[in-house]
Amino acid sequence: MQNVLFHLFRRMRLPLIVLIVSYAVSMLGLVLIPGMDDQGHPWRMDFFHAFYFVSFMGSTIGFGEIPYPFTDAQRLWTTFALYSTVISWLYAIGALLTIIQSNPFRQAVAHNTFIRQVKRIKEPFYLICGYGDTGSLVVKALSDRGISSVVIDINQDRINTLEIEDLSAVNPGLCANAAETDNLIASGLRSRLCAGVIAVTGEDQTNLMIALTSKLLVSPKPVICRAETEDMEANLDSFHTDYVINPYHRFANRLALSFRSPSIYLLFDWFTSSDTMQCSKLIQPPKGLWVICGYGRFGKAIEKFFNFQGIETIIVEADPDNTQPPPATIIGRGTEAVTLREANIEEAVGIVAGTNNDANNLSIIVTARSLKPDIFTVARQNQQKNTTTFEAAKSDMVMQSSTIIARRVLSRIQTPLLADFLRTTQTKDEEWASDMVKRIQELTDNQIPHAWTLRVNNRYAPALAASIKKQQQILLGTVLHDPRNYSQRLPCIALMAKQKEEKILLPDESLSLSLGDKVLFCGTADAKRHMSLTLESEPALLYCLTGESQSQGYFWRWLSKKYLQNGQMN
């Protein structure tokens, strides 16, 4: 606020001085010029009356001549004083309005409001740099879960969109360059409540700067960063950025993985998708010759992972000078039948439309289908606003960077163990994975499974933590009981447990829980809700431990204790 006031005062100096001087001169003149009272005696106005007269003359042009009618000399002077004070007022008010409407002033006010809003957040929040397609998805999802985000974006239009977005949490937005340290600090980087930094701007260089700054200033805070080239990925990893997401890389990796094991792909898809959807079906991309249109960052990643899985590829690229594809490349966009025929489309089993132009990608898909109707299509969608068109194109798979990054960020924030689980899954074989898929499908009745983490501590599981502190042994199986009916199991599976630094895949029910443990579950949303009852309420936990419901309230507890003691004595 100080900045704004200083700015205002500095620019108001001259108008105020002009106003004071014109008042002073007018008053002085009125006091010095001789007048006449009602009896015709010479009379002089005093400072008190002069101030009163000039005050109402300047602002309203008059109630009349007081206390006595003026002489002509006084009237002459009043005419002069009238114009000079009115003009001074107009000048002062005009200057004030100009300052208030000027850009620097409004920016300063917006900046101050932003800082105040950030300070007013009393819950842990995330600092999100970049409010493009990805950033807005992340902010929306966090807000739906009641978590605030502080947003920085260099584009004022995007900040305006954030302001009119109907979000439940408080999400202050600042239009500034996130690569500048001051802006990050103003957004609460150093705040105790800042739970992590998410750098998802469109510029790799900016993301790098944000990650570096955060790591240097507040190193224990997690930093999640988007990177679009392998170069940048390696660079970010070199200073231990907590989580680097390269959307092209991730997608290509998983697509290639689905050649080897479609079930693992399915597990990935379930656990990283947004909630309340039908379970996606098993997709099995055919093995054989694949045509890759576009040899940019995406095309290169796809080619690399396909080659790793032993899939043959033909590349179609329109601008070979820039992208430097292998020598056997077909030159062309791939949007016309001639190029696709040249690329041997009749022999191919799949096509990847991976250029950075959505219209071209759609055209490639449509053309390829007309040449070979049963071809497997993978389309790259660059912009979120084209979602409807891509859905209508009915491509077998759609790669959309912003969604991939947003889902990754969310699963990383909410269920950090999930990333570990998925990484372990990759090393398993198809049989293990398809077994897992079947188990989960049976549990959740073909709905998308929810994944959540049980944190054994005072904050998230107060009842559980309290009984562990009382030296009571609690097994993992205890929390799997339905707190409404002991003989029933909650429809969920413990996927992974983390005790100290040790990670256990599919932990046994006899696992003994201790403080600080984390367990990753998956199951229905109801199971998650009922489990939290066991974790938070002492009677529910006791019921799950013993299978008997306990009396509640001091009075009933005292009564039942007394009754039990009597019973034992008899």
Add this chain to the structure above:
Amino acid sequence: MNFEKIAFAFFIVLALTLNFGFFLGDIDDPAHHNVFELFAALVVSLIATILKFGDRSHTGAILLATSLVADLQLITAAVVWGATVYAMDIGLTSSVMSSIVSLSGGALLANILSVVILVMEELRFRN
């Protein structure tokens, strides 16, 4: 030679001298204290205050504070004058005059402080 500096120092010193001129004389004798001088002292003091607006330095902040004190004292003196003479019909008795002059004496102290700080700041720059 900086015109802004000259104007600044001019108004600060003028505020002090006018204030001193009004203060000078027997404390309860209306004949020794001219109403025009009080008026001029008040106007110049107000202008000096506005000139100090928007100075973000530490010295600037103290100068603004002393100036505001002087304004407050002089405005109170003027209000006392106006109120006793016109609103309450007491007139310029010696007790009224002495309270007006002592109020302006307070303003004088604040103005002296302003000038001292101004001179000290200048000396610091020269060294």
